[in-house]
Amino acid sequence: MKTILQTCDLTKKYKDATVVNGVNIHIEKGEVYGFIGQNGAGKTTSIRLILNLLNPTGGHVELFGEKVTNQNIYKHLKKIGSIIEIPGFYSNLSGQENLEIHRVLMNVKDKAEINRVLELVNLKDEKNKKVKNYSLGMKQRLGIARAMLHDPDFLILDEPTNGLDPKGIVEVRDLIVEIAKNHGKTIFVSSHILAEVEKMVSKIGILHRGRLLEEIDKQEFQNKSKKQSIYKVSDVNESMKLIQKQFNINQMTVDGDMLIVKNSDEHMNGLITKLLVENNITVKESKVVTPSLEEFFIKLTEESGEAI
Numbered sequence: 001m002k003t004i005l006q007t008c009d010l011t012k013k014y015k016d017a018t019v020v021n022g023v024n025i026h027i028e029k030g031e032v033y034g035f036i037g038q039n040g041a042g043k044t045t046s047i048r049l050i051l052n053l054l055n056p057t058g059g060h061v062e063l064f065g066e067k068v069t070n071q072n073i074y075k076h077l078k079k080i081g082s083i084i085e086i087p088g089f090y091s092n093l094s095g096q097e098n099l100e101i102h103r104v105l106m107n108v109k110d111k112a113e114i115n116r117v118l119e120l121v122n123l124k125d126e127k128n129k130k131v132k133n134y135s136l137g138m139k140q141r142l143g144i145a146r147a148m149l150h151d152p153d154f155l156i157l158d159e160p161t162n163g164l165d166p167k168g169i170v171e172v173r174d175l176i177v178e179i180a181k182n183h184g185k186t187i188f189v190s191s192h193i194l195a196e197v198e199k200m201v202s203k204i205g206i207l208h209r210g211r212l213l214e215e216i217d218k219q220e221f222q223n224k225s226k227k228q229s230i231y232k233v234s235d236v237n238e239s240m241k242l243i244q245k246q247f248n249i250n251q252m253t254v255d256g257d258m259l260i261v262k263n264s265d266e267h268m269n270g271l272i273t274k275l276l277v278e279n280n281i282t283v284k285e286s287k288v289v290t291p292s293l294e295e296f297f298i299k300l301t302e303e304s305g306e307a308i
């Protein structure tokens with residue numbers, strides 16, 4: 001695997017406030033990395049640091065396996081496409097004209113590239129409309145087209161689904177998945193809403209108050225959101241023994257008089273409840289829950305020891 005981005009103890013302070021605090025982000029080639037954190041968590045500041053638009057107070061950034069310096073940054077930026085916050089355009093010019101300006105700026109020789117990216121983001125039919133008449137979703141897609149124009153290896157998209165209606169969110173999400181899958185790009189996408197990016201990412205990094213609390217891959221976070229059964233019983237220890245013996249299940253945790261059996265769906269729940277009752281355990285409550293990633297996220301931020 002090739003490392004595309006590594007931040008090493010990246011830190012940014014403004015006076016007394018540490019906005020980005022010792023952040024170590026790790027992204028491999030081909031990954032779609034969701035950078036999740038509430039408003040004010042430090043996502044945009046991190047992105048500005050990664051793109052060398054801001055100088056860090058501490059730590060450094062490595063792009064494509066090389067430590068970034070003021071001398072080599074342009075070489076790396078040529079391989080990166082980005083959108084930070086809301087993409088800015090000349091609103092009196094058309095989508096196509098805006099891309100033409102960017103094409104010249106980025107020294108992209110082939111004019112046909114404009115049509116290629118317009119097609120990619122499904123804006124070909126609206127390319128002659130002035131940008132001021134574009135919806136927010138269309139502007140976001142035009143922003144992605146612009147970021148893709150010089151055919152970069154790595155895309156950095158700051159909150160591309162922010163403020164979009166549900167249809168717009170799906171369009172941008174499908175587009176990002178398509179770009180990652182069929183165009184072989186590595187994508188770093190930030191959002192303050194986990195549910196908006198959950199479906200498209202292969203890895204998530206959770207940023208809370210400037211600190212990266214956890215970086216986990218999709219498999220891992222899917223396991224964490226598997227169904228589990230919860231029982232309120234008269235004898236927790238006896239229940240555990242019975243379940244272990246009968247079903248060979250070892251993934252259980254106890255919380256007071258509650259027994260939590262991991263990875264247990266409705267069918268398993270029925271079998272376990274029957275077993276307990278048949279063995280004279282009083283089952284006061286029995287339910288199946290699916291912890292959402294949102295819950296996982298909230299739990300993590302609570303565990304970080306700071307009030308949200």
Ligand SMILES: Nc1ncnc2c1ncn2[C@@H]1O[C@H](COP(=O)(O)OP(=O)(O)O)[C@@H](O)[C@H]1O
Pocket residue numbers: 014017019037038039040041042043044045046
């Ligand atoms: N130039 C600046 N001076 C002082 N504080 C700043 C500056 N830029 C950002 N901040 C603060 O840093 C924090 C993180 O901001 P930001 O990176 O924009 O968060 P996010 O993108 O996650 O919403 C916020 O509290 C913001 O007010």
Ligand SMILES: [Mg+2]
Pocket residue numbers: 043044045085158159
């Ligand atoms: Mg931001």
